Amino acid sequence: MGNKRSDYISWDEYFMGVAKLSGMRSKDPSTQVGCCIVSQDNKILSMGYNGLPRGCSDDTFPWSREGEDPLETKYVYTVHSELNAILNYRGGSLEGAKLYVSLFPCNECAKAIIQSGIKEVIYAENKYEDTPAVQASMRMFNAAGVSYHPYQATEREICIRL
Numbered sequence: 001m002g003n004k005r006s007d008y009i010s011w012d013e014y015f016m017g018v019a020k021l022s023g024m025r026s027k028d029p030s031t032q033v034g035c036c037i038v039s040q041d042n043k044i045l046s047m048g049y050n051g052l053p054r055g056c057s058d059d060t061f062p063w064s065r066e067g068e069d070p071l072e073t074k075y076v077y078t079v080h081s082e083l084n085a086i087l088n089y090r091g092g093s094l095e096g097a098k099l100y101v102s103l104f105p106c107n108e109c110a111k112a113i114i115q116s117g118i119k120e121v122i123y124a125e126n127k128y129e130d131t132p133a134v135q136a137s138m139r140m141f142n143a144a145g146v147s148y149h150p151y152q153a154t155e156r157e158i159c160i161r162l
């Protein structure tokens, strides 16, 4: 009998990989965020990425970051990846689940994460860590007993020919 493969991807690589792949569906030209929610026994429960709500066309709604009129920016319309992943879940409770995400969750996502019962957040990037939104997320996670830690990046690069 032969030996098993040794270069298989770890659970963390798998779930962060799925989160990042999901983020590749985003139409946001500046920041693509992907999310993967996982049960305590390592089953993928849901995925999401930042995008517009159903019925709101990617081609007619704005993707700008700035504008004199807030209604002409993306911020008032976009559903964040974490919220999409939570709302996409069809299986009942997310109590005790883990959430892998490519960007540290904002305060609005943090509220949804806490209220859905998710207990652990693993994030790849935290480029807005000095903003009130992220500071508020950390404060709420600390109070609510949601643990968060950065993804420990590996040297692995995955190229999938499609």
Ligand SMILES: O=c1ccn([C@H]2C[C@H](O)[C@@H](COP(=O)(O)O)O2)c(=O)[nH]1
Residues within 6 Å of the ligand: 028, 030, 031, 032, 033, 049, 050, 051, 065, 074, 078, 079, 080, 081, 082, 103, 104, 105, 106, 107, 109
């Ligand atoms: O918790 C979060 C925070 C942000 N996002 C999304 C929302 C926007 O589409 C981008 C951020 O765009 P910037 O141009 O970098 O301001 O990220 C999210 O999905 N989850």
Ligand SMILES: [Zn+2]
Residues within 6 Å of the ligand: 080, 081, 082, 105, 106, 107, 108, 109, 110
């Ligand atoms: Zn958010």
